[in-house]
Amino acid sequence: MKTTIVEVKNYVGQEVTIGAWLANKRSSGKIAFLQLRDGSGFIQGVVVKNEVPEEVFQLAKSLTQESSLYVTGIVREDERSPFGYELSVTKLELIHEAHDYPITPKEHGTEFLMDHRHLWLRSKRQHANMKIRNEIIRATYEFFNKEGFIKIDPPILTGSAPEGTTELFHTKYFDEDAYLSQSGQLYMEAAAMAFGKVFSFGPTFRAEKSKTRRHLIEFWMIEPEMAFYEFEDNLKVQEDYVSYVVQSVLKNCSLELKILNRDTTKLEKVQAPFPRITYDDAIKFLHEQGFDDIKWGDDFGSPHETAIANSFDKPVFITHYPKAIKPFYMQPDPTRDDVVLCADLIAPEGYGEIIGGSERIHDYDLLKQELERHQLSLETYSWYLDLRKYGSVPHSGFGLGLERTVAWIAGCEHVRETIPFPRLLNRLYP
Template sequence: MYKTTISEVHKYVDQEVRIGVWLANKRSSGKIAFLQLRDGTGFIQGVVAKSDVEEEVFQLAKSITQESSLYVTGSVQKDERSPLGYELLVNGLEIIHQATDYPITPKEHGTEFLMDHRHLWLRSKRQHAVMKVRNEIIRATYEFFNNQGFTKVDPPILTGSSPEGGSELFHTKYFEEDAFLSQSGQLHLEAAAMALGKVFSFGPTFRAEKSKTRRHLIEFWMIEPEMAFYEHEDSLKVQEEYVSYVVQSVLENCQIELKTLGRDTSKLENIKAPFPRITYDDAVKLLHEKGFNDIEWGDDFGAPHETAIAESYDKPVFITHYPTALKAFYMQPAPGRPEVVLCADLIAPEGYGEIIGGSERIHDYDLLKQRLDEHNLPMDAYKWYLELRQYGSVPHSGFGLGLERTVAWISGVEHVRETIPFPRLLNRLYP
């Protein structure tokens, strides 16, 4: 007998195995019991036939309760009807713990109830699939940037200043000083890029934004590359190659999960670089053509505007060259057009909105100092950031990808609250 996991049963066809599992669900008749089993690596059906096992084992199969833990032994059989391609002909059951009154039953539950029981909801087949897609995106991210010669850098979470210069900051005391939870690791990554060339970070970021939309979380994770000697166009190329790589990796390695989620994979198969581009100027014209007459040049785009623009394309689309007044202080002005900056937002298809924001950074000392003054930002807090422009300044660019929005888009789930293990929302800090 071999001890294994559900994801590895394909190695043991027609052989007997032992697996530690939980009972996700079951149904039984007088002569046969079907056990839906999970072990964290996947789901498999265990078939217990009364004629093939001792009476004690069959009665145990009929009486075991949802989410009880057990060791199951049996023979691995091919089964084309199963999403996994295999099932287990059970000949032995050993109860580890018998669960009682499991609150999430196979009936419909409201969202708030499920969120209150998020620590248990994660066990469901759908949530398991989303977390597996999330993990594959993370795995492919590290693979892509490591293959491209990037160095992983971990910027601080506690900071004394804000990259965005906005008010959506979580304030805390750092002994006798004021500190903030990081909105982005970008500024520190720029320093790292001046030392290491091409760097990226992957970590939590925090926005004290009182928003309740399906695209917003208070705490979310960002992938933030920063690249020395990369101008705006160079950065766009990295972005589209990276997103393409991640999508194709999920398609290749998460087929069962995408099927569980009911994802239309034909829409993902088309996600390959290059991606279309539209300037902010042309985006405003496009919105007017689509009936959004309320939008004027200089206005920021909301979710309905981004969705309307994305509907014109079957791939993610870059919106470039936003007005300077709409963007952060550190963005490089476009040559000959100081009223717009060398930046881009990448808008995902199917109404999922912006998944990447990026730009070329200002590398001129005097211009950056001027921008800090214009935004009324404290010079003392940004002294070190300015010094990057004093000692061997070079053109450089970077971007940030929001992991949860990307997971939502690729997996096809509607709300980002399902794309992170324990979401932090405006009204939720539990569990």
């Protein structure tokens, strides 16, 4: 019976064959322990000298790291194994013998590992990170489909920018200027006027010359947009969605979280509703904490966000930021013109902002005024203004950064480990 490692639980006491790679091994005179992986998981294969033909035992002892093989054996339950099962090997068939695999079980520097990212992905921790990433994606589709959203795919090449062009990658689109998308939001607003509740999930790009552990040049965003949803409705969707994703990872990736030594007690607390603090109160709080450098009207940096998040045991919304530091499309607070109906969701444990969202301006004249104030071309944004001419309604949306969310849930120190092939300021290889 040919199967995969993740499926061996269905074949306890039976003989199965698995196509695998040798991740590591150790052997004594009469027994060899093979650490095997097949992409679905990791399992130990035990080869006992007096239970197999001599050539099988000799092959087991001579196998090199990352050689590929077919392994046949009896599935046994094993309480000592994190996975819960092991394989009593009866037969080995070598497919390809690997030589001088560069990533050995010793310590390697980060740059070396990043240069070998195409191989580093095979390691147990990176495998766990990618499985958690995949679960977040799966749960995302499940949540939004369950809530009646339709997935819409905005373009990656755009002729304009939702938040200005200073941090965009410029390219030529035949004889026109074009940019790699930094957000699908404006297009999602158009889609929301056609379908009510929509979401996108795709790559976005920021030409931001930052080297912090929270930044990537290319990253993935989940961007829902909702017609007839006002500010409070928007926050409710965000906290329900994040709670759903975290609980899904806890339920379906317990082994991966264990491999990463993640403290799950903190994740178990992530249940809606989430606490909120206004920008005004956040400034007061930071002053009380000794952050004398921050003043009203400044945007928050990582140390400020971390200090605020550390006073809560769940993600926290910071709401009502100053209008002057936010994009042109955000709806002003009806009670005061200097702040907008927006919120950033800050993850606990120092992982920073994972969501930015707002109610959008739905009044034609006000949006036109804001475009002019930001010195943006009315001609370029004429299609966006059209959305306010033909049946405009209050609407809201948000964007969640996938990699920052993976980093937080998985407990990764740096976002470079949360995407298969990271693009960083100094890295376009492999």
